[in-house]
Amino acid sequence: MTTQAHFIGGQWIAGQGHDITSVDPAKNLPIWSAKSASPEQVDAAVNAARDAFVAWSDMGFEARLAIVKRFAELLEENKPALTKVIAQETGKPEWETATEVAAMIGKVAISERAYHERTGTVENPMPVGKAFIRHKAHGVVAVFGPYNFPGHLPNGHIVPALLAGNTVIFKPSDLTPLVAHKTVELWEQAGLPAGVLNLVQGEVETGKALAQHNGLDGLFFTGSSRTGKLLHEQFAGHPGKILALEMGGNNPLIVREVSDIDATVHDIVQSAFVTSGQRCTCARRLFLPATEQGDAILARLLDVTRRIRVGEYDADPQPFMGAMISAHAARMMVNAQQQLVELGAEALITLQQPDADKGFVTPGILDVTGIIERMPDEEHFGPLLKVVRYSDFDAAIKEANNTSFGLSAGLLADSEADYQYFFKRIRAGIVNWNRPITGASSAAPFGGIGDSGNHRASAYYAADYCAYPVASVELDASEMPGSLNPGLDFS
Ligand SMILES: NC(=O)C1=CN([C@@H]2O[C@H](COP(=O)(O)OP(=O)(O)OC[C@H]3O[C@@H](n4cnc5c(N)ncnc54)[C@H](O)[C@@H]3O)[C@@H](O)[C@H]2O)C=CC1
Numbered sequence: 293m294t295t296q297a298h299f300i301g302g303q304w305i306a307g308q309g310h311d312i313t314s315v316d317p318a319k320n321l322p323i324w325s326a327k328s329a330s331p332e333q334v335d336a337a338v339n340a341a342r343d344a345f346v347a348w349s350d351m352g353f354e355a356r357l358a359i360v361k362r363f364a365e366l367l368e369e370n371k372p373a374l375t376k377v378i379a380q381e382t383g384k385p386e387w388e389t390a391t392e393v394a395a396m397i398g399k400v401a402i403s404e405r406a407y408h409e410r411t412g413t414v415e416n417p418m419p420v421g422k423a424f425i426r427h428k429a430h431g432v433v434a435v436f437g438p439y440n441f442p443g444h445l446p447n448g449h450i451v452p453a454l455l456a457g458n459t460v461i462f463k464p465s466d467l468t469p470l471v472a473h474k475t476v477e478l479w480e481q482a483g484l485p486a487g488v489l490n491l492v493q494g495e496v497e498t499g500k501a502l503a504q505h506n507g508l509d510g511l512f513f514t515g516s517s518r519t520g521k522l523l524h525e526q527f528a529g530h531p532g533k534i535l536a537l538e539m540g541g542n543n544p545l546i547v548r549e550v551s552d553i554d555a556t557v558h559d560i561v562q563s564a565f566v567t568s569g570q571r572c573t574c575a576r577r578l579f580l581p582a583t584e585q586g587d588a589i590l591a592r593l594l595d596v597t598r599r600i601r602v603g604e605y606d607a608d609p610q611p612f613m614g615a616m617i618s619a620h621a622a623r624m625m626v627n628a629q630q631q632l633v634e635l636g637a638e639a640l641i642t643l644q645q646p647d648a649d650k651g652f653v654t655p656g657i658l659d660v661t662g663i664i665e666r667m668p669d670e671e672h673f674g675p676l677l678k679v680v681r682y683s684d685f686d687a688a689i690k691e692a693n694n695t696s697f698g699l700s701a702g703l704l705a706d707s708e709a710d711y712q713y714f715f716k717r718i719r720a721g722i723v724n725w726n727r728p729i730t731g732a733s734s735a736a737p738f739g740g741i742g743d744s745g746n747h748r749a750s751a752y753y754a755a756d757y758c759a760y761p762v763a764s765v766e767l768d769a770s771e772m773p774g775s776l777n778p779g780l781d782f783s
Pocket residue numbers: 436437438439440441445463464465466494495496499500503514515516517518519520522538539540541571572573671673699744
C-alpha cells in the first residue's frame with residue numbers, strides 16, 4: 293500500500309528491510325504496509341540529520357519557530373483527516389483522537405514558552421565584562437514513540453528538539469506507522485529543510501540499529517519500562533549522550549471519605565478506563581476503604597463500569613472505549629487477568645475479548661485484597677483495575693508506594709489534611725487530588741521516578757533535555773586588570 297515509507301534527507305524512499313503491516317484493530321483490516329528501514333538506511337538517516345545540523349542550528353530561533361508554527365497551522369487544517377487516521381490505526385474513538393490532535397497543536401505555543409523560560413539567555417553584569425548563560429542544541433537526536441498516543445507523544449519530543457536547533461530521526465512504534473507518515477508529510481509541507489527531520493519505520497531491528505548508532509548525540513524515548521531499561525543499558529558508558537526515558541507506571545489511586553460518590557466514581561473510571569486503559573498514567577490499583585461508604589463506592593463503580601460503551605472509533609453515538617491497539621494486546625490482557633485469578637484474585641467484573649480477531653475488550657475489575665502480598669508489580673497496559681480494600685490509611689499509602697514505578701498517583705477525599713498527608717508520603721511524579729490521574733497538562737513537567745523514568749521530565753520540561761547550558765564570561769577586548777596577582781611582573 294505504501295511503498296515509499298521512509299523520509300531521509302528530504303526524500304521519500306522505499307525500505308530495504310522486511311515487510312511490516314499496520315492493522316486497524318477495530319475492523320481487522322490492513323491499512324498500511326511497507327518494507328522496514330534496513331540498518332544501512334538508518335545510517336543514511338543519521339548522516340542526513342548530521343549534514344543538516346549546522347545550517348538548522350545556525351538558522352536562529354525565530355526562523356525555526358516560523359516553520360514549527362506553520363506545522364501547527366497545517367495540523368489545524370488537517371485536523372479531521374488526522375483525527376480519523378489516529379482512530380483507525382489505534383482503535384481510539386474519534387472524540388478522543390480529536391483531543392490528541394488538539395494537544396499536538398497546543399504543544400507548539402507551550403514549547404515556545406518553555407524554550408524561553410527553561411533555556412533562555414541570561415545576562416549578568418560583572419566587575420569586568422559580562423556573564424552569560426545560553427543554551428545550545430545537542431546535535432542529532434533520535435525520537436522513539438509509543439503506540440498509545442502516536443501523534444502527541446513523539447510530537448512532545450520532536451517540537452522542542454527542533455525549536456532548540458537539533459535535527460531528528462523519528463522511529464515511531466511499528467504499530468502506528470501511518471500516523472507517523474501523515475505527520476511527517478505535514479512537517480515536509482511546513483517547509484522543514486531536507487535532513488532536519490527524518491523518518492525510519494520498522495520493528496525492533498530498526499530501533500536497535502538507530503539506538504546503537506554512534507552518530508547520535510541523544511535519544512528521547514517514550515515507551516515501556518522494559519525497552520527503556522534496554523536503552524539505558526545500551527547508553528551506559530556513553531555519558532556524553534543525552535537519554536530521556538518516559539516509561540510506564542503501576543499507578544495507585546486511594547479513596548477516603550467523600551461527599552459525592554458519583555463524582556468519585558467518575559474520577560476512578562476516567563483514571564482507569566480512558567483510552568481502554570492504555571495510558572501510562574492510568575490507575576492500575578484502586579485502594580477503597582473497608583467501610584460502608586467504600587462498599588457503596590464499589591457498588592456504584594461496578595454498576596457504571598458494566599454500562600461503559602465499548603465500540604468502533606467511528607460509531608454514532610460514540611463509545612467511551614474503543615478497541616485496544618491490537619487483537620494480540622487484547623489477548624494479553626485476558627491472559628494477565630487469568631494469571632491474577634489463578635493467584636487468588638476475585639473477578640468482580642471479568643474483562644472479556646468478544647472477538648479474537650479484534651482489539652475490543654470490556655473493562656475488568658479484580659478484587660486483589662487477598663493476594664496483595666503475592667501481586668506482581670507489573671503494568672497491565674489495558675482496562676483492568678485491581679481493587680484493594682484497606683482499613684488503615686498509612687498501610688494503604690505504604691502499599692501504594694510498594695512498586696518499583698512512580699509515575700502518577702491520586703487521592704479522592706474531601707479532607708485537605710488527608711491530601712497534605714498523602715502528598716508528603718506518596719512517591720510519584722504526578723500527584724493529584726480529586727481529579728483523574730490521567731490527562732496530564734503539557735504546560736507542566738511530565739515524568740516519573742523509579743522505573744517510570746530517568747529524571748528527565750518531559751512536556752513543559754522537555755526543553756531541558758533538548759539543549760545544554762553554556763556559561764560564558766565575555767569582554768569586547770582583553771584588558772589588563774587594575775591590580776596583578778602576587779608574583780606577576782609586567783614592568
Ligand atoms: N511515561 C510516558 O510518558 C509514557 C509511557 N508509555 C509506556 O509505553 C508503553 C506502551 O508503548 P509501546 O509502544 O508498547 O512501548 P515499546 O517499549 O514496546 O516501544 C516503544 C518504542 O521503542 C521501540 N523499540 C522496542 N524495542 C526496542 C529495542 N530493543 N531497541 C530499540 N527500540 C525498541 C519500538 O519499536 C517503539 O518505537 C507502556 O508501557 C506505557 O506505559 C506510553 C506513553 C507515555
